[in-house]
Amino acid sequence: MFGxxxxxxxxxxxxxxxxxxxxxxxxxxxxxKPYWPVLLLTAALIxxxxxxxxxxxxxxxxxxxxxxxxxxxxTAGGRASGEGQQLLENVASSxxxxxxxxxxxxxLTPLPQxxxxxxxxxxxxxxxxxxxxxxxxxxxxxxxxxxxMSWAGQHVVRQLREEIFAHVHKLSLNYYAxxxxxxxxxxxxxxxxxxxxxxxxALVSVTSGILLIAWVAFNMLRLSVPYALVSLAVVPVMWxxxxxxxxxxxxAFRRSRQEIGRVNADLQxxxxxxREVQAFSREDENIEAFRSxxxxxxxxxxxxxxxxxxLSPVLESLGYLAIAITTIVGGIVLLQGQQLGGTVMSLGLxxxxxxxxxxxxxxxxxxxxxxxxxxxxxxxxxRIFGLLDEQPDVVDRPGAAALPPIVGKVEFDCVGAAYKxxxxxxxxxxxxxxxxxxxxxVGPTGAGKTTIINLIPRFYDATQGxxxxxxxxxxxxxxxxxxxxxxxxxxxxxxxxxxxxxxxxFGRPGxxxxxVIAAAQLARAHDFIxxxxxxxxxxxxxxxxxxxxxxxxxxxxxxxxLADPRILILDxxxxxxxxxxxxxxxxxxxxxxxxxxxRARTSFVIAHRLSTIRNADQVLVIQGGEIIERGRHEELxxxxxxxxxLYMRQFRGQESMQAQAGGRVAAAVPAA
Numbered sequence: 001m002f003g004x005x006x007x008x009x010x011x012x013x014x015x016x017x018x019x020x021x022x023x024x025x026x027x028x029x030x031x032x033k034p035y036w037p038v039l040l041l042t043a044a045l046i047x048x049x050x051x052x053x054x055x056x057x058x059x060x061x062x063x064x065x066x067x068x069x070x071x072x073x074x075t076a077g078g079r080a081s082g083e084g085q086q087l088l089e090n091v092a093s094s095x096x097x098x099x100x101x102x103x104x105x106x107x108l109t110p111l112p113q114x115x116x117x118x119x120x121x122x123x124x125x126x127x128x129x130x131x132x133x134x135x136x137x138x139x140x141x142x143x144x145x146x147x148x149m150s151w152a153g154q155h156v157v158r159q160l161r162e163e164i165f166a167h168v169h170k171l172s173l174n175y176y177a178x179x180x181x182x183x184x185x186x187x188x189x190x191x192x193x194x195x196x197x198x199x200x201x202a203l204v205s206v207t208s209g210i211l212l213i214a215w216v217a218f219n220m221l222r223l224s225v226p227y228a229l230v231s232l233a234v235v236p237v238m239w240x241x242x243x244x245x246x247x248x249x250x251x252a253f254r255r256s257r258q259e260i261g262r263v264n265a266d267l268q269x270x271x272x273x274x275r276e277v278q279a280f281s282r283e284d285e286n287i288e289a290f291r292s293x294x295x296x297x298x299x300x301x302x303x304x305x306x307x308x309x310x311l312s313p314v315l316e317s318l319g320y321l322a323i324a325i326t327t328i329v330g331g332i333v334l335l336q337g338q339q340l341g342g343t344v345m346s347l348g349l350x351x352x353x354x355x356x357x358x359x360x361x362x363x364x365x366x367x368x369x370x371x372x373x374x375x376x377x378x379x380x381x382x383r384i385f386g387l388l389d390e391q392p393d394v395v396d397r398p399g400a401a402a403l404p405p406i407v408g409k410v411e412f413d414c415v416g417a418a419y420k421x422x423x424x425x426x427x428x429x430x431x432x433x434x435x436x437x438x439x440x441x442v443g444p445t446g447a448g449k450t451t452i453i454n455l456i457p458r459f460y461d462a463t464q465g466x467x468x469x470x471x472x473x474x475x476x477x478x479x480x481x482x483x484x485x486x487x488x489x490x491x492x493x494x495x496x497x498x499x500x501x502x503x504x505x506f507g508r509p510g511x512x513x514x515x516v517i518a519a520a521q522l523a524r525a526h527d528f529i530x531x532x533x534x535x536x537x538x539x540x541x542x543x544x545x546x547x548x549x550x551x552x553x554x555x556x557x558x559x560x561x562l563a564d565p566r567i568l569i570l571d572x573x574x575x576x577x578x579x580x581x582x583x584x585x586x587x588x589x590x591x592x593x594x595x596x597x598x599r600a601r602t603s604f605v606i607a608h609r610l611s612t613i614r615n616a617d618q619v620l621v622i623q624g625g626e627i628i629e630r631g632r633h634e635e636l637x638x639x640x641x642x643x644x645x646l647y648m649r650q651f652r653g654q655e656s657m658q659a660q661a662g663g664r665v666a667a668a669v670p671a672a
C-alpha cells in the first residue's frame with residue numbers, strides 16, 4: 001500500500017541520523033549571524049544561570065560548616081558527654097577546617113571562636129537570603145535565555161521557510177515530475193517544525209545541560225578527586241542504560257510510524273473512495289480492516305511509550321543510588337574521623353556533594369531525552385539544505401533580456417526534447433505558426449503533444465534545435481517576460497481556495513473589478529457566477545470545489561482572457577465535459593481567439609474533440625515524437641493517411657452525436 005510505504009519513508013526521514021553534522025551546523029550558524037547580539041546575550045544568560053546552579057550547593061555546604069555545626073556544638077556544650085561530645089567536636093572541627101566562606105560585603109565570614117548562637121543565626125539568615133536571591137535570579141535568567149533563543153530561532157525558521165517557498169517556485173517542472181508533492185511539503189512542515197522546536201527548548205536545555213555537567217564535575221574534582229569518583233560511580237551505568245533504552249525506543253518508534261502510516265493510508269483511501277465503498281457495500285470489511293490497523297498502531301505506540309517512559313525512572317533510580325553512595329561513604333568517613341584520599345571530610349562537604357550529584361543527574365536525564373531531537377533536527381536541516389541546493393533545469397542565461405511585446409510568430413526549428421537523458425520524447429520537430437493562426441496538435445497518447453506546448457513557455461528546454469518567438473530564441477530572454485505574454489488553459493483546471501473574483505484576477509493581479517467582470521463575460525462565465533450564493537465573492541473550496549468541471553473551465557478561460565496573452569495554449573480544454581458544456585466552452589474559446597486590440601492571438605490546441613480542431617489553420621499529426629502529417633482538416637482527410645484513420649476511429653462518432661444534438665452539420669468525408 002502506498003500510504004504505508006509513504007509512512008516508512010517519512011519515518012526514515014524523521015529519525016535518520018545526520019551525515020554531515022559540521023557542514024550542516026556551519027550553514028545554520030550563518031543564518032544566525034544577523035542575530036549575534038541576541039545569541040551573545042543568550043550565552044551570557046546560560047552561563048549566569050548555570051553559575052547559580054553550581055554555586056548554590058557550595059553555599060549550602062558552607063552554611064553547614066560555617067554556621068550550623070559550630071552552633072550545634074556551642075548549643076550542646078555541657079549537655080553531651082563522653083563519646084557523643086567527642087563526636088560533635090570532631091564534626092565541628094572538620095567543619096571549621098573546611099569553612100572558607102568569605103563575602104565581607106554581605107557579612108558572610110567565618111565567625112571567631114566563642115561567637116554566640118545569635119551570631120550564628122544572624123549569619124545563617126544572611127546566607128539563606130543570598131541563596132533565595134540566587135534562586136530567583138537563576139529562574140529569571142533561565143526564562144530569559146529560552147525567550148531570546150526562541151526569538152532568534154523563530155526568525156531563522158521564518159527565513160528558511162521563505163527561502164524554501166521561493167525556491168520551490170523556481171524549480172523546473174521536471175523536478176516535480178520525479179517527486180511526490182508530499183516529499184517537498186515535508187521539508188516545509190515536518191523538518192521545519194523539528195528545527196523550530198529544537199531552536200527553543202531543546203537547544204538551550206542541551207547546551208546548558210552540557211555546561212552544567214562539565215562545571216559540576218570540575219568543582220567536584222577540585223574539592224576531592226576520590227570523593228568525586230565515588231559520587232559519580234553510577235555515571236557509566238547511566239550512559240549504558242540511556243543508550244540501550246534509546247535504541248529500543250528508536251526501534252519501537254519506527255514500528256509506530258509504520259503503523260500510523262498504515263492507519264493514515266486506510267483512512268485517506270476510505271474517505272476518498274467512500275462512494276465506491278457504499279456502492280459495493282464494503283463498509284463492514286473496511287471498518288474491520290481499519291480496526292486491525294488501528295489496533296496495531298495502538299500496540300506499537302504502547303511499546304514505544306513504554307521504553308520512552310521507562311528511561312526516566314531508571315535514570316532517576318540511578319540518581320538516588322548515587323545520592324545514597326555519596327551519603328553512606330561520606331557519612332562513614334566523617335563519623336570515623338578519617339580522611340578520604342587526603343580529603344578532610346565534613347558535614348558541609350557531604351551536603352555540597354549531594355547537591356552536586358542532584359545537579360549532575362538532572363541534565364544527564366534531560367540530554368538523553370533531547371539528544372534524539374537534536375539529531376533529527378540536524379538531519380532535517382540537511383534535507384532542507386539539500387532542497388535549497390537543487391538547481392532548476394531551466395534558468396535565465398547571464399544577461400538575458402526581457403522579451404518585448406510579441407506579435408505571435410512561433411517557430412520550431414528541428415526541435416528535440418527529452419525528460420531523461422538518453423530517452424528522447426521529440427526527434428526533429430519543425431513548423432511555423434504565423435501570428436493569429438490556430439495550430440491543432442493531435443496524435444495518440446505519449447506521442448509528444450504536451451511536450452511541444454511545454455517548450456513554448458519554456459517549462460522545459462529543447463535538447464536540440466531552437467524554439468523562437470518573433471525570431472527570438474526563447475532561451476535568450478527571461479522566463480518571466482516570456483510567460484507573462486502566454487496564456488494557458490489546461491484540461492485539469494486548478495482553482496485556488498479563494499473567491500471567484502480573485503481566481504480570475506490571478507491572470508492579472510492588478511486588474512480592476514470591472515476588468516474581471518468583463519473577462520468573465522467574454523468567457524461566458526458571468527451568468528453562472530451571478531447565480532452563485534455570493535456572486536463574484538463566492539469562496540471556492542479546495543481545487544475549485546463548489547462549481548462544476550465545465551464552470552471551472554470557463555473560469556480558467558476568463559483568467560486567460562484577463563491576462564490578454566498574445567499566445568494562447570489550450571491543452572485538451574474540452575475533453576472532460578459533456579456536449580452541451582463543450583459548445584458553451586467552445587463559444588468562449590472562439591471569442592477568446594479573436595483578435596484583441598488590433599493584434600491577432602496565436603493559439604495552440606491539443607484536442608480529443610473534433611469541434612476544437614475543424615477550423616484550425618493547420619493540424620499537426622504527432623506520432624513517436626515526429627510530425628508525420630500537417631495541413632488543414634479537409635486536406636488531411638483527403639490524404640486518407642494517419643489523420644484520416646484517427647478521425648474515423650475517434651472523431652466520427654463525436655461528429656454524429658453533435659449532428660443529432662442539433663450541432664453543426666457533419667463535414668463530408670471524401671470518398672476513397
